[in-house]
Every structure is written in structure tokens, then in C-alpha cells.
Amino acid sequence: MYGDDMRAFEANGIAISIALALALPSPASADTEPGPISFAPINNATSSKYYESKVATISAIDAPSPISITNGLYKLNDGLYTEQAGTVNVDDRVSVLVKASNRSARSVSATLTVGGVAASFTVTTGGAIDTIPDSFSFSAVKDAKPGAAYVSKPALSTGITRSIPAASAAWPERSVPVIRSMSK
Secondary structure, X not given: OHHHHHHHHHHHHHHHHHHHHHHOOOOOOOOOOOOOOOOOXXXXXXXXXXXEOOOEEOOOOOOOEEEEEEOOEEEEOOOOOEOOOEEEOOOOEEEEEEEOOOOOOXXXXXXXXXXXXXXXXXXXXXXOOOOOOOOOOOOOXXXXXXXXXXXXXXXXXXXXXXXEEEOOOOOHHHXXXXXXXXXX
């Protein structure tokens, strides 16, 4: 008889467990996608100098969220700058560090990603677009025959910040399509 009572209790226990499981609300999934994150760009930056973004505060998450960066460094709260992936919590403060280009009129961007939300911090160096190259020369051809065409050795053009069309003053119809941008 005891065995029959135990089977009935076990059967009732399973029924009670199932009923409790169905009656209890399921736990909500964690929200690790933060509210909007943005960093104001910096323009007219000094070449090769490091620039720090203004602080952004992480919001709208209720669990630790992954954080990573490309092409720069980030800092959490009052910590040290790092490029290593990590985690953030709600109300953490984050800033980004970017080194400006060593060339004028160039942009460098770092992208911070928190819980799948990406924000870029862009630093653009100042300076006008320079399309006048530094002086350069070609070697003279000795014992040149009148009317003969000669090909010079290549000359490196520096000092320009953008690609420019190039042509020979003597032979404009044989222009070179583009000279690649070179810095000083």
C-alpha cells in the first residue's frame, strides 16, 4: 500500500511541478543593445596629434554588453585607453582616442561598437588642398640627336595632397593620366 501512495505522490509532484512551471513567467532576455552613441568630429586638427572625443554615457542596457574598437583606442570611466575588447555596463562613460593623419586635409576615423551599435569618431587635419608639387628635375641627355625622342628616368613628385592631372608642356597630347598624391 505504501508503494501505491508513493506512486500517487510522485505523479502528483510531477503534475504540481508542471503546473508551477507553466504558471510562472519566463525570465526576460537581457537587453545589451545601448541607446544611441555619437561622437562629434574634430576638424582642422594638427597633423600627427592625438585627439580625444567627448564622453558618451552608455544607456538602455540591463546586462553587461560587449565593447570593441577599430582604428583607435577607447577608455571606460577613469581607466586607461585600450584597444582590447571588453564589456560595459549601464551608466559607464566611454571616450575614444584617435591620432590625426600626418598629412593635411585627411581624415582618420575610429569606430566604437557597443552591443552591436557602432559610432565613429573622425579627426580631419587642417590645411588647404595643395596641388602644386615641390620642384623636381630630370637628368639631361648628353649627345642628344635633334628631333629624337628620349624617355627620362622617373621623377618623384612630392608636396601635393590630392591627385592631379599631369602633362608635358612640350607634348600636351601625350599627357600622363594621374600623378599619385604624395606628402612632403
